[in-house]
Amino acid sequence: MVPEQDLEAVLDELRRLRARVPQLTGALAAGVDGLVVAHDTPGVEPEGLAALTAAALGVAVRVADATGNGGFRELLVRGEHGYVATYAAGRTAVLTLLAQDRVNVGRLHLEGRRAGARVGELLDAAEAAAQAARPATRTTPARTRTTRTPRTTAAEAHTATDS
Numbered sequence: 001m002v003p004e005q006d007l008e009a010v011l012d013e014l015r016r017l018r019a020r021v022p023q024l025t026g027a028l029a030a031g032v033d034g035l036v037v038a039h040d041t042p043g044v045e046p047e048g049l050a051a052l053t054a055a056a057l058g059v060a061v062r063v064a065d066a067t068g069n070g071g072f073r074e075l076l077v078r079g080e081h082g083y084v085a086t087y088a089a090g091r092t093a094v095l096t097l098l099a100q101d102r103v104n105v106g107r108l109h110l111e112g113r114r115a116g117a118r119v120g121e122l123l124d125a126a127e128a129a130a131q132a133a134r135p136a137t138r139t140t141p142a143r144t145r146t147t148r149t150p151r152t153t154a155a156e157a158h159t160a161t162d163s
Helices: 004-020 046-066 105-133
Strands: 024-031 036-040 074-079 082-089 093-100
Touching: 004 024, 004 036, 004 105, 024 046, 024 105, 036 046, 046 074, 046 082, 046 093, 074 105, 082 105, 093 105
Parallel strands: none
Antiparallel strands: 024 036, 024 093, 074 082, 082 093
């Protein structure tokens, strides 16, 4: 679980992003599992958008893999009335932006990529701090050791925010 101060920092980043790009109508940070991390999406139900974002991410990752184009970076959908853009945000999250049809798409990508990287840094740092704070588990002899399946991360889903 992400501490409240880190969630507030992510929400602040979403608000600053919306201030920098006035044509944005919403911004959402979500886990790759489809759960909302933070949102500023007036008029749009964030849980539904997060779930749809996770579904679209799954398809986008598969398309990128199937075509040999590497890990997921971003997805852009243009509708009759505007855009939905999704950007990788660290190892475990994505940033989804909603924009009016008149948005400068180049500016949308520039700001979306920067904000995705920042949100990813915040969430990855919060996750690392949470893991460091967990008590160390005792190791058991090799013959009785069990293996756990790690949580799926955006990195395992071939997402990346590195340029």
